Amino acid sequence: MKREIYDEDHEAFRASVKEFVDRSVLPHTEEHIKAKALPREFWLEAGKQGLLGLCIPEEYGGSDAGDYRFNAVLQEELSKVGAAYPTCHGIHADITAPYIVELGTEEQKQRWLPGVASGEILLGIGMTEPGGGSDLAALKTTAVRDGDSWIINGSKTFITNGYSGDLFVTAVRTDPEKGPKGITLFGIEATQEGFSRGRKLDKVGMEESDTAELFFENVRVTDAEIIGELNMGFIHMMEKLPQERLGCAVSNVAHAKQILLETIDYAKERQAFGAPIGTFQHNKFLLADLVTRIEAAEAYIDKCVLNHSQKTLTAIDAAKAKWFSSQVQSEVLDHCVQLHGGYGFMNEYRVARAWRDARVTKIWAGSNEIMKELIGRDLGL
Ligand SMILES: Cc1cc2nc3c(=O)[nH]c(=O)nc-3n(C[C@H](O)[C@H](O)[C@H](O)COP(=O)(O)OP(=O)(O)OC[C@H]3O[C@@H](n4cnc5c(N)ncnc54)[C@H](O)[C@@H]3O)c2cc1C
Structure with missing residues (x-):
């Protein structure tokens, strides 16, 4: 289309x-x-x-x-x-x-x-903690007032660019009594005393992206490092998450589409029983199905992109785009692996890596369950 x-x-x-x-x-x-x-x-x-x-x-x-x-x-x-x-x-x-x-x-x-x-x-962004990522309002890394400074203690995990990043926008609890209204964002530089990071985490996929734990041990910052308003960090994150989710959706569909196009080429070339495997009715119908699914997802995401460029994208539509695109991507890539037969399970084939890489997209940026929770709430449920 x-x-x-x-x-x-x-x-x-x-x-x-x-x-x-x-x-x-x-x-x-x-x-x-x-x-x-x-x-x-x-x-x-x-x-x-x-x-x-x-x-x-x-x-x-x-x-x-x-x-x-x-x-x-x-x-x-x-x-x-x-x-x-x-x-x-x-x-x-x-x-x-x-x-x-x-x-x-x-x-x-x-x-x-x-x-x-x-x-x-x-840059990197530190929201998720070892104790939990979905329930952001419950985060435990603290900043305690000490004269003109704040003393930060705690840790973050699964942080993309965490191993090589220089500056982390980090969500920290500044008021223990106030739940989501007691969270503040700080810009924490990696050179800051008391800041350290763990090893590059050993992931199932997305090898090229470094992911690490961040540790804060008596890191001293001042109000000059607060990003946005004191105790407004949760609101600031809620306002910015739709763009993060839309970006994920754009990548999910573009990534799956590319591998699907490569798989169609493969299905035209690979022979079995004297014919290209793509010509067997099962595979032909499957590829027709996958192309349709990708184009339908792409049309929805395109509309979200257009809305966002006009500043009218809603958080709920971004949530729909995120969960749906990652689900479609995973289904499409699983079929692409199958169409490659044994080669589809070999790391040297892009399709195998793409299939592994795609898995996390249903988990991060707000898991698909959390996306459906948001959509469900919007339905008044
Ligand atoms: C490779 C990678 C890179 C990442 N990069 C970053 C990053 O740069 N910065 C960052 O801050 N975070 C990052 N994350 C963290 C990611 O956003 C979290 O893993 C995600 O939000 C889920 O949090 P969790 O892992 O603590 O799972 P949990 O919150 O423990 O959830 C576990 C399971 O329970 C489900 N669940 C939780 N609550 C509910 C509910 N109310 N209803 C139904 N099901 C529920 C979840 O959907 C999930 O299936 C990254 C993660 C990975 C794997």
């Missing part, structure tokens, strides 16, 4: 992203998998190409695109190479940077945003 949300400016931008991917990403994917991380050169090169500052105003080194469709184009093109790329990039540029851009003080913007846009300051 012809897509209608992108115009020639978006397509020209897509071409420049493709050029970056061909030159700076594709030749290095195996190195990234082995290193279990994206090297700093990736970030610096992306910064040079203007791919880290779409949401950052020009005065701080960004390009201030002002139209989420450009972010979506970038996410789509990175997803075609592998699911970890839009994840790491998205956490940095589309998920964490907006907290500083939209909630930061002038001093914070000047201190951090030029480095964020250039790739010299890599």
Whole structure:
């Protein structure tokens, strides 16, 4: 189905992203998998190409695109190479940077945003704790007042860019009595005394993205590190999570679509019983089914992207986009593995890695159960 949300400016931008991917990403994917991380050169090169500052105003080194469709184009093109790329990039540029851009003080913007846009300051976001991620309001990392300072103690886990990041927007309890109304966001630099991180976590998929635990032991910060308002952190996160979920949805569909297209090619070439396997009715009907599912998901996500670019996307529609796209992606990729036969289970085949990479998308950014909980509540249930 012809897509209608992108115009020639978006397509020209897509071409420049493709050029970056061909030159700076594709030749290095195996190195990234082995290193279990994206090297700093990736970030610096992306910064040079203007791919880290779409949401950052020009005065701080960004390009201030002002139209989420450009972010979506970038996410789509990175997803075609592998699911970890839009994840790491998205956490940095589309998920964490907006907290500083939209909630930061002038001093914070000047201190951090030029480095964020250039790739010299890599961002991560610390919400999830070892004790739980779904129930964000129950987080236990604390900040206690000490004169003009705050003393932070606690830990975060599963943090994307956690091993190599430089600055973490971190959700911390500043009032133990007030539940969700006692949470504040702090910008915590990795050089801060008392900050440390664990090893790169050993994941089932998404090897290229580094994921780590963060530890805070008497980390001393001041009000100058508060992002947004004191005790408003939970509200700030709720306001920003729809964009995070939409970004996930864009990647989910683009990633699955790419692997499906490669699988269709495979089904045309691979022979069994003297014929291409795609010509057997079962497989032909299956591929027809999968293409339809992807296009239906893509049409819904495109509408969400358009709404978001017009600032009308609701949190509930973002939740629907997130759970549905990750479910479709997982189903499609499971069938793609099956169509590859034994090769589909070999790590050297992209389809195998894509299938493993996709699994987490039903868990993170708010699990699919939490997404359905939000949608159900909106139904008055
Ligand atoms: C690779 C990876 C990268 C990540 N990156 C980040 C990051 O950068 N920053 C960050 O802060 N977090 C990150 N996360 C954490 C992720 O967001 C959490 O894992 C997720 O929110 C779920 O939290 P949890 O793991 O504590 O599971 P839990 O909250 O313990 O949930 C366990 C199960 O119970 C279900 N459940 C919980 N509550 C309900 C309910 N009310 N109704 C029905 N079912 C329920 C959940 O859906 C899940 O199936 C990442 C996770 C992974 C695996």
